[in-house]
Amino acid sequence: MANARAAPSSHSAATEQAYDGSHDTGVLLRLESVTKSFPGVRALDDVSMDVVAGEVHGLVGENGAGKSTLMAVASGALMPDSGTVVVSGHEVGSDPAQIRSLGLSIVRQEPALMPDLTVAENLLLGVPASVRTTAGDAARWARKQLSAWSETVEIRPSTRVSALNPSQRFIVEITKALSQEPTVLVLDEPTEHLAREDVDRLFEKIRDVCSRGAAVVYISHRIKEVRQVAHRLTVLRDGQAQGTFAAAELGEQQIVDLIVGREVDTAFPAKVTIRTNGPDRLELESFSGPGFAPVDLVVRPGEIVGLAGIDGNGQREILRAVAGLLPSHGTVRVDGRGRGVGSTTRAARAGISYLPGDRHREGIFAELSVRENFAVRNLGTIGRLGWIRAGAERRLTDEAINELRVKTPSTETAIGSLSGGNQQKTVLAGVFASSPSVILADEPTQGVDIGARLEIYQQLRRKAADGTAVLVLSSDAFELAGLCDRVLIVSRGKVAAELTGDDVTERHITQAVLTATTTRDPAHRTRGGIWKALDYTAAPSFLIALAIIALGVFTASRSEFYLSDRNLGGVLALTATLALAAFGQQAIMMTGGIDLSVGPLMGLVVVIGSFYLVDGTPAGLQLWGWLLILTVPLGIGVLNWTLIDLVGLHPMVATLATFMGIQACSLLLRPVPDGLISPAITESLSVVAGPVPAAILVVGLAAVALEFLLFRSVTGMRLRGVGSQAEAARVAGVRGRRVRLVAHLACSAFAGLAGITLMAQIGSGDANAGTNYTLQSIAAVVIGGASIFGGRGSFVGALMGALLLTQVSGVTTFLNLNDAWQSYLLGGLTILAVTAYSLSRRRALAR
Numbered sequence: 001m002a003n004a005r006a007a008p009s010s011h012s013a014a015t016e017q018a019y020d021g022s023h024d025t026g027v028l029l030r031l032e033s034v035t036k037s038f039p040g041v042r043a044l045d046d047v048s049m050d051v052v053a054g055e056v057h058g059l060v061g062e063n064g065a066g067k068s069t070l071m072a073v074a075s076g077a078l079m080p081d082s083g084t085v086v087v088s089g090h091e092v093g094s095d096p097a098q099i100r101s102l103g104l105s106i107v108r109q110e111p112a113l114m115p116d117l118t119v120a121e122n123l124l125l126g127v128p129a130s131v132r133t134t135a136g137d138a139a140r141w142a143r144k145q146l147s148a149w150s151e152t153v154e155i156r157p158s159t160r161v162s163a164l165n166p167s168q169r170f171i172v173e174i175t176k177a178l179s180q181e182p183t184v185l186v187l188d189e190p191t192e193h194l195a196r197e198d199v200d201r202l203f204e205k206i207r208d209v210c211s212r213g214a215a216v217v218y219i220s221h222r223i224k225e226v227r228q229v230a231h232r233l234t235v236l237r238d239g240q241a242q243g244t245f246a247a248a249e250l251g252e253q254q255i256v257d258l259i260v261g262r263e264v265d266t267a268f269p270a271k272v273t274i275r276t277n278g279p280d281r282l283e284l285e286s287f288s289g290p291g292f293a294p295v296d297l298v299v300r301p302g303e304i305v306g307l308a309g310i311d312g313n314g315q316r317e318i319l320r321a322v323a324g325l326l327p328s329h330g331t332v333r334v335d336g337r338g339r340g341v342g343s344t345t346r347a348a349r350a351g352i353s354y355l356p357g358d359r360h361r362e363g364i365f366a367e368l369s370v371r372e373n374f375a376v377r378n379l380g381t382i383g384r385l386g387w388i389r390a391g392a393e394r395r396l397t398d399e400a401i402n403e404l405r406v407k408t409p410s411t412e413t414a415i416g417s418l419s420g421g422n423q424q425k426t427v428l429a430g431v432f433a434s435s436p437s438v439i440l441a442d443e444p445t446q447g448v449d450i451g452a453r454l455e456i457y458q459q460l461r462r463k464a465a466d467g468t469a470v471l472v473l474s475s476d477a478f479e480l481a482g483l484c485d486r487v488l489i490v491s492r493g494k495v496a497a498e499l500t501g502d503d504v505t506e507r508h509i510t511q512a513v514l515t516a517t518t519t520r521d522p523a524h525r526t527r528g529g530i531w532k533a534l535d536y537t538a539a540p541s542f543l544i545a546l547a548i549i550a551l552g553v554f555t556a557s558r559s560e561f562y563l564s565d566r567n568l569g570g571v572l573a574l575t576a577t578l579a580l581a582a583f584g585q586q587a588i589m590m591t592g593g594i595d596l597s598v599g600p601l602m603g604l605v606v607v608i609g610s611f612y613l614v615d616g617t618p619a620g621l622q623l624w625g626w627l628l629i630l631t632v633p634l635g636i637g638v639l640n641w642t643l644i645d646l647v648g649l650h651p652m653v654a655t656l657a658t659f660m661g662i663q664a665c666s667l668l669l670r671p672v673p674d675g676l677i678s679p680a681i682t683e684s685l686s687v688v689a690g691p692v693p694a695a696i697l698v699v700g701l702a703a704v705a706l707e708f709l710l711f712r713s714v715t716g717m718r719l720r721g722v723g724s725q726a727e728a729a730r731v732a733g734v735r736g737r738r739v740r741l742v743a744h745l746a747c748s749a750f751a752g753l754a755g756i757t758l759m760a761q762i763g764s765g766d767a768n769a770g771t772n773y774t775l776q777s778i779a780a781v782v783i784g785g786a787s788i789f790g791g792r793g794s795f796v797g798a799l800m801g802a803l804l805l806t807q808v809s810g811v812t813t814f815l816n817l818n819d820a821w822q823s824y825l826l827g828g829l830t831i832l833a834v835t836a837y838s839l840s841r842r843r844a845l846a847r
Ligand SMILES: Nc1ncnc2c1ncn2[C@@H]1O[C@H](COP(=O)(O)OP(=O)(O)OP(=O)(O)O)[C@@H](O)[C@H]1O
Pocket: 038, 039, 041, 042, 043, 061, 062, 063, 064, 065, 066, 067, 068, 069, 070, 109, 407, 408, 417, 418, 419, 420, 421, 422, 447, 449
C-alpha cells in the first residue's frame, strides 16, 4: 500500500473493456442481469459479467458488495430473483449438481466440508461420479490428490476434517476443487488462511488451470494478489457492477478507489513508542504448551508485537495458550500480576481478549443477532447485577458497528447472514469495545476490505496508544511490517529471531521466516493420548467389550447360574431384538435425526401378528399378516420423513406424534394382551445353535455388513455426510432429502424386524410390548459411540451397546440388587459414555 492519497478515478475508456460479444466463443461463465435481494438488502442489482477461457478474472469489492452472492448464484447455491446464468454454453437453473457437472467448481470462504468425515471421504464425495474412485480406494486416491498440491503436505487422508486447522481445511477444499479438473474454478478469498508458500502453490495451480484453457474467478481483498494473478477484473459496489477492466492497466490505488468509490488513505498509522516506568503489560516466562517450547516474551504498554512463521510452527499455539484455549506451563503476567492462564475465564479475568482466527468455528454465534454477538464480548460493561442494560447495549453496539462500518440491515440481523468481512468486523468491534489490557489478534483482517482494514490498523494502533498490549499473528508479512513495532519469528515451536526498528520490513520478515532453522524439541510435539484414541470409531466397541467382560466375570464370581446356557441364551436373544431396534435408531441418528416411534412400532407389529399369525388362521390370511408386518413399518417411515422433511417438523416432535398415534392404534386393536402367536412361528423364530440363538448370529453378521456399508461405501459416506454438515453435503451434491428418506425407511424396517423377534419372545399380542425400546434403542446407540448431532456412530457399536444394556438389566437379579439398580446403571453408563466421547471429540479437535 502506498503512503499516498489518490483521487477517485472514473471509469476511463482506456481501462474499461466494454463487452461487445467478441469473446462469445470463449465465454465459459456468463451472468446476465442478475438481481438478488435478501430481507432488507439488495445484494445484487442487475449484475452482468463474462468469464472467458484462459483468463483469471478478479472479482473485487468492499465487504458486503455482493461478490459471494454472485458466485453463489453462479454455482447454483442461490436462486436469483431475476437474470440468467450460462455455464459452458448451457443456461442453467439453481442446480448445484448440474452446474458442477458442467465444470464449475467453487472454493468458498468457509470450506464446505463435512467435519465428521475424513479428508479422503470429503474429497471423494466432493467430486462428480465421473472423477471419483471407489470407496475402498479413497485413501490412496486422496493421498495422490493431496500430493499434487505438495509432496510435503502434512494432511493425512484418514484424518477427520474436524481435526484440521483452517489452513489445512482450505488446502483440502482447494484440492477437492482442483481434482475435478474444472472448466471454471471460483476461488472466494482462498488465501486468507494460507501461508506464503501455499499462496505460491495456489498461484502455480491457477496458472496450470488457465493454461489448459479453463478460467478462474478470483475473489480477494488483497489487491496485490489480485493484480499479480488476474488478467481482468470486475468491480462490484453495493450490489452493482462498476465495470470490467484489464488488470494490467490499473494501478493499486486506482483499484482501491474503484472498489471504495471515494478517496481512501492507504497508509498504515504511524508507529509511536510509548515509554513507561511501569511493568510490562504482558509477560510470558518459560511459557510452554502443546506445539511450542518454553518461550520468554514481553509486550510493553503501547506496543504492537507480531508473530510470524510458516504455518504449523507453533505461533498460533502460543497465542491460543495465552488466551487459555490450550493447556500451558510457565508464567503469564499481565501488568506484573498472575501466574498461569489455563482457562479462558482466567484469561478474560486477567484482561486478555482474544480475536479468533477461525471465525466460523470460534468467532461468531451464527444464529444470534449482531447486537448479541457484540454484547456477549462486553457483558462486563453492559451488564449489571446479572441483567443486560438494554439502553447501554444498544448504544454501544451502534457506536461500535458505525466505527468499523459494519454493513448490516439492522443490529437485529443474525450475524450468520452477513458477508464474511462484516462478520469479522463485528467480532473485532466486540473485542475492541471490551477495553482489554491485552489483545491477542489472530489474522485480524481476514476477509476484511481495504477501507475497513485501514480502520482496523488504526484502531489497533489507538488501543496500543492507550496502553493496551497487542500481540498479532498474521500470515501477511506486509501487514506485520506496516503494523508492528517488533516481530518475532517462530520456527518449530521456538522464537527463532526478533526483528525490531528499521528491520521490521516485509522483506526482512519473509527472509527471516524462510531462513529460520531451529529444531523442534520433541517433548513439545502435540500429544493426543487417551482422548485421541477414544476418538477412533472402534474405540467405543472396544471399551464396551471390556465393560461386558468385567461385569460378566464379576457376576459369574457371585452366581454360578450366570454362565448357564439358559441365561446366556436368554440374554443373547433379548440383545438381538434390542440391537435391531438400535440399528434403526443408528441409521436415523447418523443423519442428525431421532426416531421416538421405534418402540410403539415394534408393539404394533406384535399386535398385528396376534391377529393373523395365530393357530388355525388360513394360510392366505397369514400371508396377509406377514405382508402387513413388512409394509406397515415402511409406511410409518415414509410418514415420519414426510412430517420432518416435507412439513418441516422437528424430528423429536414429529416422531413423538407418531409414537402416540401408533400406540393409540395398538391399544385400540388390543386394549388388553390377547391372541396367542402360533407356537410353530415362535419356535421357528427362536432356533438356537447350541446355547446361541440364530437371531443373534444373523444380527451380528448384519452389524458387520452394515458397518462395512457405512464406512466403505459411497452411500454410507453420504449418510454420515448429511448428518455431519447438511449444507456441506448439499454442496457436495448429496441429495439430503433422499438420504433421510432412506434412513427413515431403514429405521422403520429395522423396528419392524425387531417387532418380529419381540413377537417370538413374548408370544402374544400386547400393545405395550415395545414402548421401552424407544429409550433403550437410543441409549444403546449413544453408548455405542453415536453422536446425537449426527455424522458419528457405528452399527457394531450399537450392537455392543445393546448387549451391555441387556446384560446390565439381567445382572441385578444375580447380584441381588433391587430393580432400581437397573435404572441407576443404565443412566450412569449413558452419562459416562456420552461424557467420554464428547470429551474425546473436543480434545481431538484442531489446536
Ligand atoms: N443468506 C443471506 N441472508 C441475508 N442477507 C444476506 C445473505 N447472504 C448475503 N447477504 C447480504 O448480502 C450482501 C452481500 O453479501 P456478500 O456475502 O455477497 O458480500 P461480499 O461482497 O462477498 O462480502 P465479503 O467481502 O465481506 O465476503 C450483504 O449485505 C449480506 O449481508
